Amino acid sequence: IDNKSYLYEELEGFIKQKRNRNRINVYAYFKNQDTSDTLWHNRFIRKYVAEEPNILDEELVRSTSLEMEDFLRNKRGFYNARVEYKLIYHPRFREIGVDYLVYAGKRHRIRSVQFYAEDSILNSLMQNAKDESFLVEGDPVSSLSYEYERTRLTNLFQNNGYSQFIPNYIELTGDSSNYQVDLKINVLNVNPEVGHPRFTTGKINVFTDFNPGKASDSTATETIDSLQFIRRFINYLVKPEVISSKISFKQGELTNKYKQQETYNRLSQLSPYKFVMIRPSIDSSDLQKINYDLILVPKPKLWEIEYGLELNYTTFNQNDQLFGFGGNISIENNNLFGGAERYVSSLSANSDIRYLDLYEIFITNSNSIFIPKPINWHKYSAFYPVFRLALPRQYTRFKQYAQTRTSLNAYYHSLAETFDILTVNTSLGYQYRPGEQTLVYLDQFTIDYHTATIYDTTLFNEPYIKNSLSPYLLTGFLFDDLTIAITSNTKYRKFSWNISAGIEFSGLEVFLFNKLYNQISGDQDYWTLKLNDGTKLAKYFKTQFEYRNRLAFSSQSSLASRLFIGFGIPYGDNSILPYSKQFYAGGTQSIRAWPTRGLGPGGHEDVILSEDQVAFQKGDIKLEANIEYRFDLPWYFEGAIFVDAGNIWLYNEDENLKDARFTKNFYKQIAVGPGYGLRLNFGFLIVRFDIGYKWRMPYIVEETNSYWVGRSNYLRDPNLTFGLDYSF
Numbered sequence: 001i002d003n004k005s006y007l008y009e010e011l012e013g014f015i016k017q018k019r020n021r022n023r024i025n026v027y028a029y030f031k032n033q034d035t036s037d038t039l040w041h042n043r044f045i046r047k048y049v050a051e052e053p054n055i056l057d058e059e060l061v062r063s064t065s066l067e068m069e070d071f072l073r074n075k076r077g078f079y080n081a082r083v084e085y086k087l088i089y090h091p092r093f094r095e096i097g098v099d100y101l102v103y104a105g106k107r108h109r110i111r112s113v114q115f116y117a118e119d120s121i122l123n124s125l126m127q128n129a130k131d132e133s134f135l136v137e138g139d140p141v142s143s144l145s146y147e148y149e150r151t152r153l154t155n156l157f158q159n160n161g162y163s164q165f166i167p168n169y170i171e172l173t174g175d176s177s178n179y180q181v182d183l184k185i186n187v188l189n190v191n192p193e194v195g196h197p198r199f200t201t202g203k204i205n206v207f208t209d210f211n212p213g214k215a216s217d218s219t220a221t222e223t224i225d226s227l228q229f230i231r232r233f234i235n236y237l238v239k240p241e242v243i244s245s246k247i248s249f250k251q252g253e254l255t256n257k258y259k260q261q262e263t264y265n266r267l268s269q270l271s272p273y274k275f276v277m278i279r280p281s282i283d284s285s286d287l288q289k290i291n292y293d294l295i296l297v298p299k300p301k302l303w304e305i306e307y308g309l310e311l312n313y314t315t316f317n318q319n320d321q322l323f324g325f326g327g328n329i330s331i332e333n334n335n336l337f338g339g340a341e342r343y344v345s346s347l348s349a350n351s352d353i354r355y356l357d358l359y360e361i362f363i364t365n366s367n368s369i370f371i372p373k374p375i376n377w378h379k380y381s382a383f384y385p386v387f388r389l390a391l392p393r394q395y396t397r398f399k400q401y402a403q404t405r406t407s408l409n410a411y412y413h414s415l416a417e418t419f420d421i422l423t424v425n426t427s428l429g430y431q432y433r434p435g436e437q438t439l440v441y442l443d444q445f446t447i448d449y450h451t452a453t454i455y456d457t458t459l460f461n462e463p464y465i466k467n468s469l470s471p472y473l474l475t476g477f478l479f480d481d482l483t484i485a486i487t488s489n490t491k492y493r494k495f496s497w498n499i500s501a502g503i504e505f506s507g508l509e510v511f512l513f514n515k516l517y518n519q520i521s522g523d524q525d526y527w528t529l530k531l532n533d534g535t536k537l538a539k540y541f542k543t544q545f546e547y548r549n550r551l552a553f554s555s556q557s558s559l560a561s562r563l564f565i566g567f568g569i570p571y572g573d574n575s576i577l578p579y580s581k582q583f584y585a586g587g588t589q590s591i592r593a594w595p596t597r598g599l600g601p602g603g604h605e606d607v608i609l610s611e612d613q614v615a616f617q618k619g620d621i622k623l624e625a626n627i628e629y630r631f632d633l634p635w636y637f638e639g640a641i642f643v644d645a646g647n648i649w650l651y652n653e654d655e656n657l658k659d660a661r662f663t664k665n666f667y668k669q670i671a672v673g674p675g676y677g678l679r680l681n682f683g684f685l686i687v688r689f690d691i692g693y694k695w696r697m698p699y700i701v702e703e704t705n706s707y708w709v710g711r712s713n714y715l716r717d718p719n720l721t722f723g724l725d726y727s728f
Helices: 004-012 023-031 040-048 058-075 120-128 143-158 240-244 257-268 376-380 384-390 392-401 463-468 508-521
Strands: 082-090 095-103 109-117 170-177 180-187 200-207 220-224 227-231 273-282 289-298 303-317 320-333 342-354 357-371 403-415 419-435 438-454 472-476 481-487 495-506 540-552 557-570 621-632 637-649 671-681 686-692 696-701 706-708 719-724
Touching: 004 058, 058 082, 058 095, 058 143, 109 120, 120 143, 120 180, 143 170, 143 180, 143 257, 220 240, 227 240, 257 273, 257 289, 257 392, 392 419, 472 495, 472 508, 637 686
Parallel strands: 109 180, 200 227, 200 289
Antiparallel strands: 082 095, 170 180, 220 227, 273 289, 303 320, 303 719, 320 342, 342 357, 357 403, 403 419, 419 438, 438 472, 438 481, 481 495, 495 540, 540 557, 557 621, 621 637, 637 671, 671 686, 671 696, 686 719, 696 706
């Protein structure tokens, strides 16, 4: 059976009676039926824990099997399908289970498809586009494919002037023999003597600041580029040329549903507007024309403010805990310069407390302006020739939907009075959606300045740490980084996934010009910055890939997993990535048996040996995998059992760090930490507690003479973490 798992999901949707979430909930229901009992804890159990038992109704079971059978026969092409059910008694638990037995039989398939329309123009359109049909020879007969085909043909006609065409005019007939079906698609006329009317676009009226309560209150009307702009205010809320650039259809053209939808989508992207509506009407003076009113309703407030809080907790060892809290606030202007430019300024601060003293501080300030079109600077990108020539359709969509983003950001990180890092960044880039499930971020021009102040040099005995904390200037003049995020189709409820992948360069243009200059001049020197603080030009390539998925076994349990692969390669006169660009492992969002930055690099033994030491390990390469089984518990509680594995490594050898470099034996240095967790899921908020145990170290454990800590030590030295939302 094709797409068996999806068919299973469809059939599961017909089941009318579901099992109870938990036996404990049913037990609580029977023990607390006395509504006269007003004790607070009993009232709490009745309201939030107790669940009324689902009593088997065999009539509903029989109805479910008949509906499944009807669905398979009439909707999915299994014309000989049978669905039976079997009751299974569990006397120990006083429960009855139901098994639905599906005998699908042989599926009918399409032998041939013919298309015919009584209207000659419709017939020509249909014949020219029949290769795009959802009804394909050899495919199973399916009402879903037929519905897709009706929608395709309706859209085809509506995109070519037939605005009033509806699917009811499409008729499907078929003859079957030997499990093969000959299909014929007939497109009927309105009546035997009259064909379908064809329309052109008439007047286009744009209401730039429409108020539903004051629909007739307008002060000015102006015609620009064959568009009639109508406004209530003295000045335009959004510049007419910005609105005009988002309108895809024009006066005098055949009406086109696709262009109307495209116009709606592009106008909806303009941040000053709350919602957009396109209202068609037949021109009373010319019945072959359709006029359009484009109604733009502004948001009630120009400025918006959002804020949030964050909490986390982790342990270094049995006597050492870290509690963190933070907050963020953002201010947004939806129409900064009158061209629908969106300005966002945000400030976030996070701190970790250890022994009632500040252990770590993060402060971030970001300021971004989003312009609702791509500026011409993208033509100078290294990707431009490939993008335009190899992907012309995507390039057209990019010009229509992409937003330009300019940013100025500052980032401050202070760790336990050992070092401070300050980063200032400015960038120019783009973001757009090639499709409903794909999002692309492209930063074309970027300049970052990283500087660090080291207060306690005794803690940094490894040169690789000091080198990564050196002042760096990161540059990208024609290309800096590209990130693509893809999510799965939401129609598959049981299995969902998302992928995020990105590449990043720094100093590439400088490096190439340096190489070219050396070839001409015969020099072998690398260009450097003549600054007193020793600032280096950062030269590296970095890429990362993350895959997440979730498989739902039922409404009460699921299996979630994640795979992360990231590596950075320094080149030129650089031997390591800047500290802020490196990877780390451990913590509440990573390998939970280790504290944040407390693992690696490679087989390097943990540096956290006493309460006074600080976790600061990072690396150029990271591999991580996580798997977690999640299940419901009574009330709002959820349980979890998980296994985390991974590590970080250096790209280049460091003589002071044994086994820290990534080699072919990297798999021996994979750390493994299983654990369990408890969650409080309120829907809008998830509070998470996890306990992880170090079972496999990235180095040889002296006590066991192996990487494993030994059974007697499996439950020793647990790491407790606390956070909000799922870890992945």
